[in-house]
Structure formats: C-alpha cells, structure tokens
Amino acid sequence: MKSIIAFLPKSIAAQITDLPSRIKDEMEEIRIRINRPLEVSVRGNPHYLPYIARAEDAEQFLNNLSNHSFYTLEEELKRGYITIEGGHRIGLAGKVILEHGEVKGIRQIASFNIRIARQKIGLANHLIDELYDHNWCHTMIIGPPQSGKTTLLRDLARIISTGVPEKGIPALKVGIVDERSEIAGSVHGVPQLQFGPRVDVLDACPKAEGMMMLIRSMSPDVLIVDEIGREEDSAAIQEAIHAGITLVMTTHGHSFDEIKKRPILQPILQSKIFDTYIELQRKEVPGSVSRILDGDGNQQKKRKAGVY
Structure with missing residues (x-):
C-alpha cells in the first residue's frame, strides 16, 4: 500500500491510512469520484468513507502521477489507465477526446479506480x-x-x-x-x-x-x-x-x-x-x-x- 499512498492527495491518503489493518489487508479497489464519497472494495463489497472527493483532489492526484507533467501520461490516457510501482493499476473516466474517430485521450478526469495488485505466491x-x-x-x-x-x-x-x-x-x-x-x-x-x-x-x-x-x-x-x-x-x-x-x-x-x-x-x-x-x-x-x-x-x- 505504501506505493499507492505515496501518490494519493494527502487528504485521501489520511483516510486510507486510518483504516483498520484488516480492511487494508483485504482491500481490492479504491474508487475516487469527484463530489462523491470515497469507496473501498473489500472482498467485492463496497464500503464508503466519510470523505467527499473534491476537484482539487483529482488535480493533485494527476499531478502526483505525472510528476506535474501531464504530457508524460499521453499514452496511458489513450488506454484509459495508468500502472504505478507495485503493479497497481489506476483506471480513469472522464471526457474522452477523439481524433479522426479514435480515442486520443481523456481529459476532465472525474473518476479513478485504483486496483490493488496482490501477488499470492503458491496459489497455483x-x-x-x-x-x-x-x-x-x-x-x-x-x-x-x-x-x-x-x-x-x-x-x-x-x-x-x-x-x-x-x-x-x-x-x-x-x-x-x-x-x-x-x-x-x-x-x-x-x-x-x-x-x-x-x-x-x-x-x-x-x-x-x-x-x-x-x-x-x-x-x-x-x-x-x-x-x-x-x-x-x-x-x-x-x-x-x-x-x-x-x-x-x-x-x-x-x-x-x-x-x-x-x-x-x-x-x-x-x-x-x-x-x-x-x-x-x-x-x-x-x-x-x-x-x-x-x-x-x-x-x-x-x-x-x-x-x-
């Protein structure tokens, strides 16, 4: 979780950090949606945290992901997701930009879905x-x-x-x-x-x-x-x-x-x-x-x- 928390806005990182260890250990997704409560998914069930995500949070999150250079995310924005250290994947939703009928990128991003990668050694x-x-x-x-x-x-x-x-x-x-x-x-x-x-x-x-x-x-x-x-x-x-x-x-x-x-x-x-x-x-x-x-x-x- 450290690699995820490092990218999150401080206000949202605090919410995740304060969760009980048993929740953090079993968490599958973190969803950030502007003007809506934070959502975490545990064993497929949604749980809502007492924090409403703001437009400033989305902007800060993107700045952290791109190291304040939105251009560096150009290819990722075409695909609709970003992969960060640890193999965690961040899905994006917002206004899609088209060029000649093909997706060029996503702007005005309003939703993020952080899928937490967990490796289960010996599972197979x-x-x-x-x-x-x-x-x-x-x-x-x-x-x-x-x-x-x-x-x-x-x-x-x-x-x-x-x-x-x-x-x-x-x-x-x-x-x-x-x-x-x-x-x-x-x-x-x-x-x-x-x-x-x-x-x-x-x-x-x-x-x-x-x-x-x-x-x-x-x-x-x-x-x-x-x-x-x-x-x-x-x-x-x-x-x-x-x-x-x-x-x-x-x-x-x-x-x-x-x-x-x-x-x-x-x-x-x-x-x-x-x-x-x-x-x-x-x-x-x-x-x-x-x-x-x-x-x-x-x-x-x-x-x-x-x-x-």
Missing part, C-alpha cells in the same frame, strides 16, 4: 499435478470479474518459469503478453512482481500482435495471456499452437458452457486446442476452483485432496 501449487504431464497443458482459466483469474495466471507463470525441481519439472522460457500491464505490473518495462528467472514480458502491447512478436523474438516455451476475446486473438492463438508453444490464458465467464456460446471463441473451442479448462468461482480466496474440465469439456475426476 495445488494445480501442478493437474496441468503438468511430461509437458504443461494448454490451459484456459474461466472466471467472472474479481474471481482471481489474473492472480492465478500470475502464479502459474512464476511456477513455470521457476520449475519444480522436487517433481522433476524444469524451468521453461515464459513469454507474457501483458496488454494492460496487469499480469506483471511493469513500470518502465520492468516487472514489479515476483517471477522466475526465465520470464520475458511484452508490456502494453495488444495480445494478437504481442504473441507473434514474442514468438519471433524471444522463442518462448509457454505463452501467458490475460483475457482473450477478440477475433485477432483467436487467430494468433492458433498460430502459436502450430508453432509448438504451450498456451495458458484467461477469459471472462462463469462457466465453460457460457463461453461456448461466444462466436469469437467458437473456432478455438471447436478445434480443441486446449487440454484443460479451469472454472473459477468468486469467493473470499482468489483463484478458488469450482471445476476442472478436460479438452472435451468433461469434468475431471475429483482428487482425493478434495481441492475442487
């Missing part, structure tokens, strides 16, 4: 035996918002790039296409979160283009991609598979049956690219697995440990 340990059989499986993680898809994906990237010596699993080259700077939380191209020694990150790059760039330039064994869903992503995924690269990625949805209905995902699902589908459910613990399905969409037999 219980899935190793499910996802590794002489090689890592092509895996799709399915889950609703705030179910821990990215947190789980991040830990899988760490495990794959570190290897698991006690199980005879070698450390592999991992390429992460981090379109929204959310998986690795890179700042100036450098990942802010903990990974193994064999990770290369392509930050702030569209997924389809990024997958092809990494294949050509970094020869990864495994590609990690968050939130697929565009037609271009589907084509790039199939090209990566043909190049002999293992894919681990996420998509929004509550179940395998739900995502089967999406036209963009149908070519991928019909070609049975993926060996394993992991369904997550939204619970207090991020990355809570409800079901693990095989490549045909059939539920795998429950393990004796009863993890899912």
Whole structure:
C-alpha cells in the first residue's frame, strides 16, 4: 500500500491510512469520484468513507502521477489507465477526446479506480499435478470479474518459469503478453512482481500482435495471456499452437458452457486446442476452483485432496 499512498492527495491518503489493518489487508479497489464519497472494495463489497472527493483532489492526484507533467501520461490516457510501482493499476473516466474517430485521450478526469495488485505466491501449487504431464497443458482459466483469474495466471507463470525441481519439472522460457500491464505490473518495462528467472514480458502491447512478436523474438516455451476475446486473438492463438508453444490464458465467464456460446471463441473451442479448462468461482480466496474440465469439456475426476 505504501506505493499507492505515496501518490494519493494527502487528504485521501489520511483516510486510507486510518483504516483498520484488516480492511487494508483485504482491500481490492479504491474508487475516487469527484463530489462523491470515497469507496473501498473489500472482498467485492463496497464500503464508503466519510470523505467527499473534491476537484482539487483529482488535480493533485494527476499531478502526483505525472510528476506535474501531464504530457508524460499521453499514452496511458489513450488506454484509459495508468500502472504505478507495485503493479497497481489506476483506471480513469472522464471526457474522452477523439481524433479522426479514435480515442486520443481523456481529459476532465472525474473518476479513478485504483486496483490493488496482490501477488499470492503458491496459489497455483495445488494445480501442478493437474496441468503438468511430461509437458504443461494448454490451459484456459474461466472466471467472472474479481474471481482471481489474473492472480492465478500470475502464479502459474512464476511456477513455470521457476520449475519444480522436487517433481522433476524444469524451468521453461515464459513469454507474457501483458496488454494492460496487469499480469506483471511493469513500470518502465520492468516487472514489479515476483517471477522466475526465465520470464520475458511484452508490456502494453495488444495480445494478437504481442504473441507473434514474442514468438519471433524471444522463442518462448509457454505463452501467458490475460483475457482473450477478440477475433485477432483467436487467430494468433492458433498460430502459436502450430508453432509448438504451450498456451495458458484467461477469459471472462462463469462457466465453460457460457463461453461456448461466444462466436469469437467458437473456432478455438471447436478445434480443441486446449487440454484443460479451469472454472473459477468468486469467493473470499482468489483463484478458488469450482471445476476442472478436460479438452472435451468433461469434468475431471475429483482428487482425493478434495481441492475442487
């Protein structure tokens, strides 16, 4: 939280600092909206603080983020978010500026959503035996918002790039296409979160283009991609598979049956690219697995440990 508080206006920083430790430890988001109460999200539930955000707070927050040079945020404003040290992502909303029908930036910013990046080391340990059989499986993680898809994906990237010596699993080259700077939380191209020694990150790059760039330039064994869903992503995924690269990625949805209905995902699902589908459910613990399905969409037999 120190890196977040350092950027906040003093009046808002004081409100967050004074929160009980148990709230700060479990906080997922901080929302600042001009002329409305501060909101913090804990385990998906909103809590309102006794402070009304002012226009001066928004101005001071932006000045802190840009080091008093709004021009330095030009590219971030086109994307609608800023990533700060620690991998925390700040979403923006306000008046959108268009140029030739394309988004040029956001001005008169009235809302900020600070998504707190929390790394859960070891979160994916219980899935190793499910996802590794002489090689890592092509895996799709399915889950609703705030179910821990990215947190789980991040830990899988760490495990794959570190290897698991006690199980005879070698450390592999991992390429992460981090379109929204959310998986690795890179700042100036450098990942802010903990990974193994064999990770290369392509930050702030569209997924389809990024997958092809990494294949050509970094020869990864495994590609990690968050939130697929565009037609271009589907084509790039199939090209990566043909190049002999293992894919681990996420998509929004509550179940395998739900995502089967999406036209963009149908070519991928019909070609049975993926060996394993992991369904997550939204619970207090991020990355809570409800079901693990095989490549045909059939539920795998429950393990004796009863993890899912």
